[in-house]
Amino acid sequence: MGFDQFPLRWLFSGAEDALVSATADAPTEAVEQAREYRILRNVLDGTSAAVAVIDEQLRFRYVNPAMARMGGVPQAMFHGRTMAEVLPGIHRSEEILRMVLDDGQPRALSITGTTRTRSPFRNRQWSAVYHRLEEDGRVLGLCGIDAQRHFVANASHELRTPLAGLRTLAVGRRVGAAVPR
Structure with missing residues (x-):
């Protein structure tokens, strides 16, 4: 071979x-x-950004250590399972993920809920961007990357001026919007 x-x-x-x-x-x-x-x-x-690779049935095939830490679950527990099986307190739109699988257009997605990681907040929210993975024209699945860290860094920088901060927050509130390639 x-x-x-x-x-x-x-x-x-x-x-x-x-x-x-x-x-x-x-x-x-x-x-x-x-x-x-x-x-x-x-x-x-x-990387400190959470990264996950999921197959066409939306089962995890890879998560990096940052994703495992974010969920409070060992990496090995993700493999071959869906989000609902690994982290039942997390809510993410499977409809949007299926749209990315179908048309190949990357999309931002808001993810909310609770994990096994300690947090002062009862419910938490993340933002991730999902891209379709292909090989030789065949769809293999999706790659999701945590966009929260980049957004928080931009927002904290932009908040130095009130109008820039409001613009950044308004852009960040758009959920499920297509992401330019």
């Missing part, structure tokens, strides 16, 4: 060591691809 023939599921299963060792005697291009994969995996695992 060539490096480019490894199943996609390996990319999110923690099998990067097997991928890298399998390319030890491979052509230079395959070794470079394995190195790039490891760098990408380190970026995803190391």
Whole structure:
């Protein structure tokens, strides 16, 4: 099996060591691809933004450590399960996720509810952007990225002037709006 023939599921299963060792005697291009994969995996695992990959049935295939911390649930508990199964107190529009799967248009989504993480607030709210994942024209699922940190950073910076702050808050209130590519 060539490096480019490894199943996609390996990319999110923690099998990067097997991928890298399998390319030890491979052509230079395959070794470079394995190195790039490891760098990408380190970026995803190391970012403070929550990242999740879900399949067409809206089951988690990968969550990074930030997503696990946000939910207060170990990463392994997400794999193969839906949001309702892992975090039953969270509410997110599956209708909007299905729209992204159907038409490929990225969308912002408001997510509300409670998690197992301690919080001074009874209900919490997050904002995430979902993009469709495709390979060779075939839909594989979605990638969701927490947009809250970026919004909070912009809002706190913009709040130095009242009008800019109001504009930022008004933009942030738009839920389910299409996100430009």
